[in-house]
Amino acid sequence: MHKKTIHGTVYYYTSVRENGKVKTIYLGRDEKEALKKEKKIRRSRKKYKNKLFTIIVLILLATIVGSRFTGFFLLDEETYVFSVNITAENDVNYTWTPETNATITSVMISGFVKGNGSAKVFLISDDKYFLIFDTSNIPRENKTNETVVFLNVCNETCRLDNLNESNYTLAIYTDNGTILHLENITYTVKRQESLNLTAPENVSNQTQNLTLENVTFENITINETDSIQGNLSNQTLNISIINKTINETQNLTVFEKPANISQNLTQNITTNVTFNESLPIIQNITENLTTNLTSLRNITVENISSTVENLKRRFGLRVIKFIERVDKKHELTFSIGNASIALYGVNISEIKDVRLRKIKRARIGNEEISLRTDTIILNNLSVERATIILKKYGPVNVILKCDDFDFENDLCKSWKITDIPFTDNGTHVIFTITGFSGYSAGWWNETWNYSREIIIEEESGTDLYEYQVRVVLNTQQLILEGKMRSDCGDIRFVNESNDEIPYYLEEGECNKTDTTIWVKVPYIQSGMNTSIYVYYGNEYATSHSNLTQTFSYTQPR
Structure with missing residues (x-):
């Protein structure tokens, strides 16, 4: 177990090697509880020593008996954003009903806190409290009625185990007149995708190629496995595991061994292979399958890609979170200057330019509109959605979009007034969009055509x-x-x-x-x-x- 101090607060964590990678697991701030959690993790890891062997058993026996099975699951993670938009001036319990009934693996929140007191938010599940947000963990300048915006923060909820309830409670505690506004909840869930394997009824004297798609097996050690018994004569079984290698396999016995068991590195993807008649073993190994067939594509800022590092260097971004999803799209949260942006469903290789500019006025026809925030600008970019937080320099009542930003001359050629809804917390505006160029907030009065600061x-x-x-x-x-x-x-x-x-x-x-x-x-x-x-x-x-x-x-x- 290891100890780390962040902003004066002590945290305990442990490191384990899983699928060839070193994984850091957060254990909390209490030393005794952290020791208990570490022991539990060590015990649970012993259970799944032979997880890949179980999968091979399934494939081999299915090939032998020519039977039929369905319900082969690959677990992955999906991210959801749940809009809350509540303001707590006192202690509040908020009942949250997620949009999906799948197992929740992490919970983050976004919003702002105003005032000089403290505020905490807990997730309550089965009478257990998990800290999500604590003002003592964020930097503050101790100004009167200071407003601090937070985006996708978590504490003890960055990684959760087996939370699968229909309703949860978010307990919000504030003191000394502090106000906490909760804008949205971002959470990830395990996703089940069925992989149907299909093969002819009679596999004698045939060659079967089975390829698993999107399954990650990295440096897995298989020790002390039981023997596999069966007659595989006159057959060739090629087991292809995409882009991975199995190391240190021991005690794997096949009577009348097949002509070839290979671990080919291949990009071929085979779906739709089905065996006739049910396979009894499926009931015994379902738990192992659903536990261990988990994609390890998600990465965090500790393991950030070179592409993101390049964005940080070129544009001065402060990366808060980066995730590569199973669909190969990305989720990227960063700040630049006084602005923060969270991009969802973006291909980061398409990000060519990021700028934050102080533009005083926007001309629309004969009108001049005073811009009261900085303007955030990205190249024309396709996103599922993006949440933008901009600091205000005056009253605003409208979001403006620059459809045609001239990057060479650093100016906007065409502004337009939008009907994008936004939240004004007094110091920042927060809004969500579905496409990118440039955005700012300003004051537009139909009665007066012009204004100046x-x-x-x-x-x-x-x-x-x-x-x-x-x-x-x-x-x-x-x-x-x-x-x-x-x-x-x-x-x-x-x-x-x-x-x-x-x-x-x-x-x-x-x-x-x-x-x-x-x-x-x-x-x-x-x-x-x-x-x-x-x-x-x-x-x-x-x-x-x-x-x-x-x-x-x-x-x-």
Whole structure:
């Protein structure tokens, strides 16, 4: 058993050699419990010492007796995403009913936590508690009402054994006013695929080639096996095991041995081979088959592929999770800058470019829309779905898509407004898409055609309340371009919460290259940048310029 410390927390794990690979198994944080789990793992591994031998017995006996069997299963894993979208301000028990009744092998969650207290999420199964999420395991900056986004996290649920219930409980615990929003649950299950083997009734004087598809046998040791008895004269049996080798086979006895038992490395795939009449042995070895015929294609970031390493180097990605699925497609979760992306059902070899850009405005026809997040850009990419998390720099009410990003000149040629639903947690927007180019979030107001962001830099070192800021605009140019009314009556200012704030346009200042406008900003934090937004381009609006509201205060000064 080994010990590792991550972010000040001690974890115990053990390593076992399985199918030729070293596999790390997480044992928890309690040393006594970890020792018990390790002993249990060592005992259980002895049971399956002869697992490949059982499969060979099945194939040989089926060939001998010419019997019929069905229900030969290959177990693999499938990943599902279950949308939850609940917010817990106190302790909450959430009943989760998975979409499939198969055995669950891992559970991860995504969402965000807001506040400076602690939050934990447990999976409860058969009165056992498995920790999924704990704020003590994530980095935090200890800011007031800090919001931390988490994507596909797990703790004691990264690998689960034999959970097969129709309903589970997620127990959410929070304290000190902390809010936890649970966006979705990502879980993997064992998948059963039937492999029907078919052969003629009479196999005498014939050559049978049996090939197992998608079964992984790596450096398996078969020791102390029982003998196989049967008459295989006048037959040739070729057992082909795809891309793998059987090592150290002992005590395998065949009376009147066949002409050839080979372990050919082959890419041939044979399905549909059936034997007549049931085979009694099938009942005795079902447990071994369903336990041991498991694909080992899934890999994690500890065993990451060179392709992913190349993506990390080229684009500065921080890879959170990488899985190669049995269908040879991939699941990749990464972050870049302040954005996080989870791709499902993607071929990572098709990822040619990944960028995160700060684009201020998107032009759609004659309109300019203020973009309030970074823009995440990938080359035109086919995915089953992708979940995107973008940090906000102002209020948003729409997701925008760039259909034709010019990678050579680093600009978007064509923006369009979408109806993609999204979650706004106050600091980030979270949404899911089914195809890629570029995406951002912004504020779109059908009444006002144009908007601009104005950044105020506070340098005095003092928090400022109800502070008058002088804004200078070239209203003459905007009027000439047909973007603003000739009397400047369509000007509006809003703060970062999209609340309208007072302003005063001095008399005679409209239609000048340096028009002065005084804006009362509710709050400017010391030493920080504060954004406000100016809107214009509404021919039906009336002026909201107001001297009294702009230069008055809620508290006497």
